[in-house]
Amino acid sequence: MEELYEFIGVGAGVFNLSLAALLEDKGHSNYVFLDKKSQFSWHGDMMLPKTEMQTDPIKDIVTPVEPTNRFSFLNYLQERGILYQFFNRKGHATTRKQFSEYLKWAANGIKSIQYSVDVTSINYEDNQFFVETDKGRYLRSKHLVLGCGIKLKFPACAEPKNISSYHHSAAHMKYKKKYDGRKVAIIGGGQSGAEIFYDIISNDQPESISWFSGRSHIAPLEDSCFSNEIYTPEYIAKFYTLPAEKKEKLNREFLYTSDGVTQSLSDAIYNELFENKYFLGVDTNYNVKVSSRLIEVEELNEGYKIFVKCQLTSEVSEYIVDDLIFATGYTTRYQSLLSNVSANHSELNEPEICEDYSINWRHSATNKIYVQNGAKHTHGVSDPNISLAAWRASVIANSLFGEELFKMSREALINF
Incomplete structure (x- = not known):
C-alpha cells in the first residue's frame, strides 16, 4: 500500500531535525522524515572529549526564529533541571557532547521522524515523487526535502x-x-x-x-562581531543576488569564519x-x-x-x-539520491538553487525539491553551519505550505 504525503524529508540529521522541530506544533501533519540510522546521532565518531562548539548554543535548531519553541536549547536545560548551573559556568564554551545530548533530546520528542528506514530510490511520475525504502515501503509525496547528509572528502x-x-x-x-x-x-x-x-x-x-x-x-x-554579521539572513539575501564569480570570491575570503x-x-x-x-x-x-x-x-x-x-x-x-x-572535509551527496529523476531531467545534474532553497527544475511550480546543506555556492559560506539552520528551515517551511508560518528577520548592523 502506498502512503501519500505533502512532503517527505529524506534524512533526519541536524538540518532536517530543525525543520521537523519547527513544524511539530504548527498543525500540519501530512509529512514524514525518514532516516536510515536506528536513532539520532550527530558527529558520533568525532565526539572527542571536551571539544568545544564553534557556534553559540543559543543559535540552536529553533531559537533564532521561534525563541518560545519547546525544542530550544534553554528549554532542554530547564527540563533537565540544570539551567542555573549552565548560567553559573564561567569562561567555558559549550562542548560538542553537551550540544549533541540536546539534539538527541529534541529528536526523541518529535513524532514525525521514522528511524531505521533507508531510502533506496526516488522516482518522479504524474506530478509526484515515488520514494522506495529498504523495507519494501512505497511512499508518494508532492515535495521533497533532502537532508541526507554529506560524504567524506579526500585529496x-x-x-x-x-x-x-x-x-x-x-x-x-x-x-x-x-x-x-x-x-x-x-x-x-x-x-x-x-x-x-x-x-x-x-x-x-x-x-x-x-x-x-x-x-x-x-x-x-574569525569570530568577531563584524565577522559574524555574514551569518545573518540579510547577508544571505544580498549574497544570493551576486554573480557566480563574486560569490566564489567572497566564499574564499570568508572561509575562516567557519573553517x-x-x-x-x-x-x-x-x-x-x-x-x-x-x-x-x-x-x-x-x-x-x-x-x-x-x-x-x-x-x-x-x-x-x-x-x-x-x-x-x-x-x-x-x-x-x-x-x-x-581531516579534509566533506562534500554534498544529495545528487546521488536524485539519479533516477535526473536521468530524464538533465537540469538536476548541475542544479540551480533558488532563494527558498529549492532546486530550479522544470516541475518546480508543482513539485519542489528542497536542499539542506547544499547551497554554499548560491547562499554563502554559512550554508553548512548550524548558526542559520533554524532560519533556513523556516524559509523552507514557509515555501512548502505557502504561508508565513515564521516571520523573516532581515536586520543587520552592516550595509552589505
Missing part, C-alpha cells in the same frame, strides 16, 4: 578506491587506538585536524606525529608543544607543518609512504607512517 591522490585502510576524521572515535610508539600523519589544517592532533599529543606518546596543512599558517577562527581553528584550541596546542619541548624535557617528534600539500600516497605492507610538497620551495619530502588520518 585526489588518496581516494578510498586506491587506498584501503586509512580513515577520515569523521570516523576518528570509531578507529581510535593507542598511538604509543607509532608514526602518525594528519592531513588537513582546520578545526578537525587540530582536534585530533591535540587529542593524540595529550593522551598518547607516538614515536612521531606530523600535522600537515596546505594553509600558510594555522588559521584562527578556522578556535583560539582556545590553538592556544592549548601551542602551550602543550612549548611545555613538552622547553620545560618537561620530553624528547618528542611532534611537528606542525604548514604550506604542505599531500601529492602522493603509497600503501605499504604495513603503513604508508606519503609524499608532501612544500608550497613555498616546491621541495618534496617523503615520510613513512603507520597511521594516516584525513
Whole structure:
C-alpha cells in the first residue's frame, strides 16, 4: 500500500531535525522524515572529549526564529533541571557532547521522524515523487526535502578506491587506538585536524606525529562581531543576488569564519608543544607543518609512504607512517539520491538553487525539491553551519505550505 504525503524529508540529521522541530506544533501533519540510522546521532565518531562548539548554543535548531519553541536549547536545560548551573559556568564554551545530548533530546520528542528506514530510490511520475525504502515501503509525496547528509572528502591522490585502510576524521572515535610508539600523519589544517592532533599529543606518546596543512599558517577562527554579521539572513539575501564569480570570491575570503581553528584550541596546542619541548624535557617528534600539500600516497605492507610538497620551495619530502588520518572535509551527496529523476531531467545534474532553497527544475511550480546543506555556492559560506539552520528551515517551511508560518528577520548592523 502506498502512503501519500505533502512532503517527505529524506534524512533526519541536524538540518532536517530543525525543520521537523519547527513544524511539530504548527498543525500540519501530512509529512514524514525518514532516516536510515536506528536513532539520532550527530558527529558520533568525532565526539572527542571536551571539544568545544564553534557556534553559540543559543543559535540552536529553533531559537533564532521561534525563541518560545519547546525544542530550544534553554528549554532542554530547564527540563533537565540544570539551567542555573549552565548560567553559573564561567569562561567555558559549550562542548560538542553537551550540544549533541540536546539534539538527541529534541529528536526523541518529535513524532514525525521514522528511524531505521533507508531510502533506496526516488522516482518522479504524474506530478509526484515515488520514494522506495529498504523495507519494501512505497511512499508518494508532492515535495521533497533532502537532508541526507554529506560524504567524506579526500585529496585526489588518496581516494578510498586506491587506498584501503586509512580513515577520515569523521570516523576518528570509531578507529581510535593507542598511538604509543607509532608514526602518525594528519592531513588537513582546520578545526578537525587540530582536534585530533591535540587529542593524540595529550593522551598518547607516538614515536612521531606530523600535522600537515596546505594553509600558510594555522588559521584562527574569525569570530568577531563584524565577522559574524555574514551569518545573518540579510547577508544571505544580498549574497544570493551576486554573480557566480563574486560569490566564489567572497566564499574564499570568508572561509575562516567557519573553517578556522578556535583560539582556545590553538592556544592549548601551542602551550602543550612549548611545555613538552622547553620545560618537561620530553624528547618528542611532534611537528606542525604548514604550506604542505599531500601529492602522493603509497600503501605499504604495513603503513604508508606519503609524499608532501612544500608550497613555498616546491621541495618534496617523503615520510613513512603507520597511521594516516584525513581531516579534509566533506562534500554534498544529495545528487546521488536524485539519479533516477535526473536521468530524464538533465537540469538536476548541475542544479540551480533558488532563494527558498529549492532546486530550479522544470516541475518546480508543482513539485519542489528542497536542499539542506547544499547551497554554499548560491547562499554563502554559512550554508553548512548550524548558526542559520533554524532560519533556513523556516524559509523552507514557509515555501512548502505557502504561508508565513515564521516571520523573516532581515536586520543587520552592516550595509552589505
